[in-house]
Amino acid sequence: MADRLTAEQVKEFKEAFDHFDEDKSGSIDAEELGKVMKELDEETEPDVLEEMIRSVDKDNSGKIEFDEFLTWMADNLAAQKAE
Numbered sequence: 001m002a003d004r005l006t007a008e009q010v011k012e013f014k015e016a017f018d019h020f021d022e023d024k025s026g027s028i029d030a031e032e033l034g035k036v037m038k039e040l041d042e043e044t045e046p047d048v049l050e051e052m053i054r055s056v057d058k059d060n061s062g063k064i065e066f067d068e069f070l071t072w073m074a075d076n077l078a079a080q081k082a083e
Helices: 007-020 030-039 046-056 066-082
Strands: none
Touching: 007 030, 007 066, 030 046, 046 066
């Protein structure tokens, strides 16, 4: 996954992740993800937030850790390039 991203992209995604991880726990939970979506002017229902987390939560912790976040971002970039 990290091999699909430049060092600069990883750095930028780390900064974004740290911003979203308000409690500095090392993961993003549904509440934090909801705040991010709201910042993006997207009102998202709690069940949709949970599904978003489940879709990238490979270790089934109920949260998004940085490695999962990076994979998610790399997949999104690849999808955008394919369009």
